[in-house]
Amino acid sequence: MNDFKPQIVAFCCSNCASSAAAVADGMKKTLPDNVKIIQVPCTGRIEILHLLKAFEQGADGVYVAGCQDDSCRYISGIKKAAKRVAGVKRILEEIEMDPERINIFNLCAGQGQRFVEVAYEMINRLKEIGPSPVK
Amino acid sequence: MSEYKAGSNLEKVLKAGHFAFTGECGPPQGANIELLKEKAGHLKGCVDAVNVTDNQTAVVRMSSWAASLVLLQEGLEPNFQMVCRDRNRLAIQSDILGVYTHGIRNMLCLSGDHQKFGDHPESKNVFDIDSMQLINTVKTMRDDGKFLNGKDIDVPPRLFIGAASNPFAEPFDFRVYRLAKKIEAGADFVQTQCIYNMDRFREFMKRAVDMGLHEKCYLLAGVTPMKSVGMARYMAKQVPGMEVPESLIKRLKGAGKGKVAEEGIKFAIEQIHEFEEMEGVAGVHLMAIEWEHRVPEIAERAGVLPRPQV
Amino acid sequence: MIVAEPKPIKELLEMVQDFNKILVIGCKGCVTVCNVGGLKEVGILASTLKIARKKDGREIEVGEHVLERQCDPEYIDEVKDIIDDYDAVISLACGVGPQFLSERYPSARIFPGVNTKFMGGAVEHGVWSERCAGCGQCVIHYFGGLCPIARCSKSLMNGPCGGSSHGKCEISDDVDCIWDIIVRKMMAQGRLDELVKFRPPKSWTTARDGGPRKMVREELVI
């Protein structure tokens, strides 16, 4: 469609998303190199500031991949993360940037396929939105 | 000293043991004195006194004292209402002196609806004193001849002091005690919130009579005829502290198209008749909101005419 | 504590639109506890300002600093060596902080970064509610230990008014009628006699109505 290659930062939970990544690897499905993975012990540890910093440094999009709401290793980590993502969406809206530049996804450890899909979902969405105005 | 506290027509009617009948009139949202005179005109001869509301529901209208004076000139006796929302104790006391000087003899003391739902929600409210303290202020000014600061008043105002009571607001068990408190604070007469739940009101009156409150103060039961099913629903849902039983809404609905208002009036008349018989009730306060022109008919059909001359 | 809420970013951006070097100063007191002006929030605001400015292609330098308290001259002094490096300061403290800064640094341009709301506390996570209006003459012992001055919409001393329904205040279903709570509590304690006692008008001389307030305690003055 267009050759814009969005730079994406993905915060991934080491319990589910990362094992999903390993499964994906085994299936020979690899992530495109414009998605930079940051592994975190639990998505509940991701602060609004971490997410903002990615945008500040020019990321076109950011996402959080963590457990299912009811299977978070640390019980409520993913729910906290969802609230913070929503918080960043609000901030983006306030400064007139597309809130769809950030999102959160719930995964399970075995879902290698889904792990890769999510990345492409974000890439496609960001291709539509276009490059970040923050450069 | 005269045998009356203030000598208003309302006081005389009540003291003579007649069943009082008071009305209500909201001042215009503007300086439309003709409209005010027209509204008031309907009430002439039908009621013993007319409540003149004070920026009711926190909507700006002609001031209650000014509208009260117009009523006086028109030959009606005003029951001047004052809320605590818009004035501090300086303004309250000076307005009391002012209205008395101009011949006003009844005053109803209220806290006032909060401005949040009025037409100037941005305004600052005062609430320097509350309705209970306002009642006591008027009494202190009248009976002790003193201002709130204890200083003597040069010619004290003599007003017949009214208060409001809502038998339906919660906590229900405390309402009759709050009424007692208002009487203790100085209320000479009390007008209740519009009554629709007769069972609850009977219970309330029974408690008031048991406490002997009807012997210390004249209790006037509030009546507002329902104009439509929509109005009944609105009152039931939107007006805080108002109780409209489902059975009444059903009855109005059952009246059928074009006959709801008549059914509303019928219910009001039945109420008035019951209040006449109810122990402790000294009169009725008819609040026919924007329906002043129907008051003569209601009064006639309720059999409260002609009004006593005292 | 003093409870505050963040000002909308848009409003802040507009306030400081003419400045390119901005110092955001937080406070470790109440505003840290209610999550509007602590270390975290200073970082978030600084980052947001940078993103917003970069987005518009405008350069900005944002400094971050958090003081122990902004309601104490001793701590306010701490920024004396850096404040001149900036053209504007956003204080994330309650209304006291930016004023102490304004007074201490007469040539600095100081902006309030939060809206100071009330004195209260957290009733649950993320929910704060008002408790005291600072009337200067506490009388809550007459009211079952609950304050009608701050918590009744009409500050009634002899409530409840006729608008109380289902335990809620006439102004909103979100607001508890404090008088409903007072009455129920005192009746349960068997204190009806106190409840029916007339409470005379309150003297507001000790409240804000008596003019801006100042307190001197000789034993502490050095």
Ligand code: SF4
């Ligand atoms: S009575 Fe006065 S000091 Fe006490 S809690 Fe209420 S407002 Fe605060």
Ligand code: SF4
């Ligand atoms: S409903 Fe309760 S809290 Fe609200 S103004 Fe009336 S007495 Fe006060």
